[in-house]
Amino acid sequence: MTTQEIADKYIAYNREGKSLQALEELFSDDAYDLEPKGAPIERTEGKEALIKKHEQFGQMVEEMHSMSISDPVVADNFFSCSMAMDVTYKGMGRAQVEEICLYEVKDGKIISSQFFFTPAPMG
Numbered sequence: 001m002t003t004q005e006i007a008d009k010y011i012a013y014n015r016e017g018k019s020l021q022a023l024e025e026l027f028s029d030d031a032y033d034l035e036p037k038g039a040p041i042e043r044t045e046g047k048e049a050l051i052k053k054h055e056q057f058g059q060m061v062e063e064m065h066s067m068s069i070s071d072p073v074v075a076d077n078f079f080s081c082s083m084a085m086d087v088t089y090k091g092m093g094r095a096q097v098e099e100i101c102l103y104e105v106k107d108g109k110i111i112s113s114q115f116f117f118t119p120a121p122m123g
């Protein structure tokens with residue numbers, strides 16, 4: 001698949017509420033992700049670890065009120081999108097979350113993802 005095809009499929013899966021399927025199907029086994037300094041987990045390596053992180057996030061959510069994802073912007077082997085969530089976390093209350101997401105594609109799979117957002121203060 002081309003970068004554009006992967007980007008389109010990734011966006012479609014997320015809009016359908018199938019983010020785990022996107023991760024399982026579109027990411028390389030040795031993919032990694034990066035989050036900003038101050039995030040609870042700044043780097044996660046390997047698809048299995050990414051799946052576990054995804055599941056842990058799901059366990060933190062009490063209610064997902066809404067989620068939106070923009071159309072992808074594709075250049076070379078990269079695509080980006082913005083995501084916004086209105087979410088209530090267990091024991092932490094409701095939050096509006098916005099982020100820019102950047103993905104790198106190689107050999108028909110996503111090999112890295114990087115997320116840009118302002119982490120909430122912890123504690």
